Amino acid sequence: MANMQRTNVELDRLALQHSFDAKKFFIRWESLLVVILIGILVLNVVVSNGNFLGSQFFSAANGFMDKSFIVLSMAFVLITGEIDISVGSTVALSAVLMAISYNAGLPMALAIALCILVGAGCGAINGLIFVKFRELPTMIITLATMIIYRGVATIILEDRASGGFPDWFAEISWGSLGPVPYSVIVFALLATLFAVVLHKTAFGRELFAIGNNKLAAQFSRIKVNRDLFVAFLLNGLMAGVCALFLTSRMTSTRPNIADGYELEAIAIVVLAGIPTTGGKGNMTGVILAVFIIGFLRNGLGMFNVTSPVMSVIIGLLLIGTVLISNFFINKEKKL
Amino acid sequence: MLSAQTVSNENKKRRGSMREFGMLFILIALAVFFTVANPRFISGENLLDMFRNTAILGILAVGMMMIITTGGIDLSVGAVVSLTGMVSALLVRDFPNTPVIAAILVAMLVGTGCGLINGFLVAKGRIIPIIATLATMNAFRGFTFIISDSAWVSAHEFPADYKALATGGLGPVNNLVIFWIVVMIVFYYFQTYTRTGRYVYAVGSNPDVVNITGIRKDRILILVYTIQGLLAGLAGILWTAKFASAQPDTATGYEINVIAACVLGGVSINGGAGKMQGLILGVLTLGILENALPLVNISVFWQNFIKGMIILTAIVANVLIKRRSTAQGLKRREI
Numbered sequence: 277m278a279n280m281q282r283t284n285v286e287l288d289r290l291a292l293q294h295s296f297d298a299k300k301f302f303i304r305w306e307s308l309l310v311v312i313l314i315g316i317l318v319l320n321v322v323v324s325n326g327n328f329l330g331s332q333f334f335s336a337a338n339g340f341m342d343k344s345f346i347v348l349s350m351a352f353v354l355i356t357g358e359i360d361i362s363v364g365s366t367v368a369l370s371a372v373l374m375a376i377s378y379n380a381g382l383p384m385a386l387a388i389a390l391c392i393l394v395g396a397g398c399g400a401i402n403g404l405i406f407v408k409f410r411e412l413p414t415m416i417i418t419l420a421t422m423i424i425y426r427g428v429a430t431i432i433l434e435d436r437a438s439g440g441f442p443d444w445f446a447e448i449s450w451g452s453l454g455p456v457p458y459s460v461i462v463f464a465l466l467a468t469l470f471a472v473v474l475h476k477t478a479f480g481r482e483l484f485a486i487g488n489n490k491l492a493a494q495f496s497r498i499k500v501n502r503d504l505f506v507a508f509l510l511n512g513l514m515a516g517v518c519a520l521f522l523t524s525r526m527t528s529t530r531p532n533i534a535d536g537y538e539l540e541a542i543a544i545v546v547l548a549g550i551p552t553t554g555g556k557g558n559m560t561g562v563i564l565a566v567f568i569i570g571f572l573r574n575g576l577g578m579f580n581v582t583s584p585v586m587s588v589i590i591g592l593l594l595i596g597t598v599l600i601s602n603f604f605i606n607k608e609k610k611l
Numbered sequence: 612m613l614s615a616q617t618v619s620n621e622n623k624k625r626r627g628s629m630r631e632f633g634m635l636f637i638l639i640a641l642a643v644f645f646t647v648a649n650p651r652f653i654s655g656e657n658l659l660d661m662f663r664n665t666a667i668l669g670i671l672a673v674g675m676m677m678i679i680t681t682g683g684i685d686l687s688v689g690a691v692v693s694l695t696g697m698v699s700a701l702l703v704r705d706f707p708n709t710p711v712i713a714a715i716l717v718a719m720l721v722g723t724g725c726g727l728i729n730g731f732l733v734a735k736g737r738i739i740p741i742i743a744t745l746a747t748m749n750a751f752r753g754f755t756f757i758i759s760d761s762a763w764v765s766a767h768e769f770p771a772d773y774k775a776l777a778t779g780g781l782g783p784v785n786n787l788v789i790f791w792i793v794v795m796i797v798f799y800y801f802q803t804y805t806r807t808g809r810y811v812y813a814v815g816s817n818p819d820v821v822n823i824t825g826i827r828k829d830r831i832l833i834l835v836y837t838i839q840g841l842l843a844g845l846a847g848i849l850w851t852a853k854f855a856s857a858q859p860d861t862a863t864g865y866e867i868n869v870i871a872a873c874v875l876g877g878v879s880i881n882g883g884a885g886k887m888q889g890l891i892l893g894v895l896t897l898g899i900l901e902n903a904l905p906l907v908n909i910s911v912f913w914q915n916f917i918k919g920m921i922i923l924t925a926i927v928a929n930v931l932i933k934r935r936s937t938a939q940g941l942k943r944r945e946i
Binding site: 296359405409411412413415416417419420421422423424425426428430431434435449513535536539543546549552582583584585586587588589590591592594595598599600 | 751
């Protein structure tokens with residue numbers, strides 16, 4: 277009995293310590309990201325001779341916004357401790373289906389709806405396979421569907437490109453409200469929505485619980501399967517949104533677009549402080565990380581840094597931040 | 612208790628062999644299908660050619676199997692193949708008198724270095740393998756572009772004996788296949804009969820217990836990533852010899868094929884399980900899918916879709932078999 281009491285006390289103490297550490301982590305990790313972001317913004321301003329403060333800011337942001345939609349939902353998936361590497365292929369499949377259905381005579385508005393629906397459908401397939409066969413790691417499921425989705429896109433378009441969209445379609449990614457491009461506005465709305473869902477709704481809190489301990493979540497009457505299904509569905513849906521903006525920006529589409537987007541999205545989410553083992557993180561970090569990577573690329577681009585060098589730098593940045601987090605800030609849960 | 616243990620062990624054994632049986636069945640079914648559709652499939656010439664085209668995948672899959680067995684993953688393998696291939700190609704271009712064996716050694720040395728970096732990041736940096744190798748994938752790929760100045764090394768710049776590496780052979784059997792067979796035999800022996808080889812399985816089965824038993828987990832991890840680097844170095848030079856060209860974007864995304872071969876070969880992505888016998892079946896299945904489609908007039912554009920569907924079918928079938936054998940095992944124990 278006494279033994280048990282001691283255990284309880286110890287557990288309490290551990291819980292206290294843990295929550296304390298977690299708090300410290302959040303404060304320090306996000307502030308680190310803010311410092312990095314400010315540094316990168318200053319770099320951008322200096323390199324562009326101040327032009328960055330004017331028109332360049334939004335045009336630069338517009339350049340990386342399409343990818344960023346996926347990052348929001350990828351954060352959900354990673355928080356549950358799962359992974360989805362099929363989103364790049366989902367983008368390609370949605371874009372290809374939108375293009376061919378428009379060229380087959382479907383009105384553009386319906387083709388756009390189809391694009392988003394196809395994305396959601398791909399995500400739903402991932403989620404369905406996962407909840408039906410929970411023994412399978414999502415890495416493997418989405419590896420298979422990654423090959424399949426890209427495969428379907430390739431069967432449809434072979435090695436051709438498809439485009440010829442109406443003029444107003446390009447406006448979706450090139451147009452703006454005042455100086456603010458539509459893509460940035462949509463991202464701001466979606467980011468707010470995702471942040472509210474993640475932090476203020478039961479569903480969002482359940483995602484964290486699932487990421488920390490699936491079995492415990494199950495026993496707490498959390499609908500684990502439903503939540504995981506929704507997370508994958510959302511990821512597909514966001515891939516559809518990405519496909520829409522990407523196609524609008526490129527004015528045509530090919531089956532090999534968005535190659536490697538999944539890994540880029542995962543890298544940004546990890547930089548944001550969400551470990552791939554799940555269970556922690558927040559949307560502020562994710563949004564900061566989106567802009568850090570985006571503006572870093574933009575700034576380095578202005579330095580005439582070639583894209584190979586950039587990929588080295590981004591690789592090193594990823595390793596560096598994770599190492600800092602592992603050894604100085606977040607000693608318990610490894611990224 | 613003891614009898615229950617024995618039963619479950621027997622079950623495990625049966626399950627393992629059943630998995631390989633399932634894969635063997637798919638492989639034979641594919642072979643029969645292709646033979647019926649085009650009898651040329653089964654000709655010695657075609658089979659040897661197919662083995663030659665599959666050898667590099669086979670070599671990489673051996674290293675990947677060991678990494679996945681420890682519960683890790685290596686996304687950087689395609690980038691290492693490209694980097695080592697480029698290094699050896701630049702070496703023989705600039706110093707045409709370099710003996711081929713020296714080029715092989717240099718490529719393997721560079722590969723080993725890359726693997727060592729991955730191993731250190733995973734074992735000592737305590738970074739989750741998918742993130743560590745995602746970052747190094749970016750970095751290695753970037754280095755390849757930097758050292759090559761984004762240019763190709765083309766066929767006429769290679770000395771004849773370098774290209775002979777991939778055209779020569781022992782009787783009808785191509786050098787690439789010989790390399791593959793040697794690698795398989797060496798690592799089959801290593802994994803099955805050496806103590807360190809068994810530790811690889813132990814690390815993947817239960818990392819916590821491994822620490823208690825005094826196995827130096829870090830060393831095993833560094834070892835397997837280094838082995839994969841070494842094999843990727845070998846694969847890199849064989850790749851450039853086979854295609855008689857070295858391009859900085861060689862083998863982009865090839866890691867997915869290698870991982871898929873492992874998955875088809877019954878290597879559990881959660882670690883702890885995977886055998887050379889199964890791996891051979893997985894590699895051959897993928898090899899057939901990659902090489903035999905033109906023989907039966909299926910457009911290459913269908914290749915990815917068919918590949919993905921077969922992977923999905925195999926993993927789902929595997930789960931269903933497992934569920935059934937577990938249910939039967941429970942019935943036998945009358946629980």
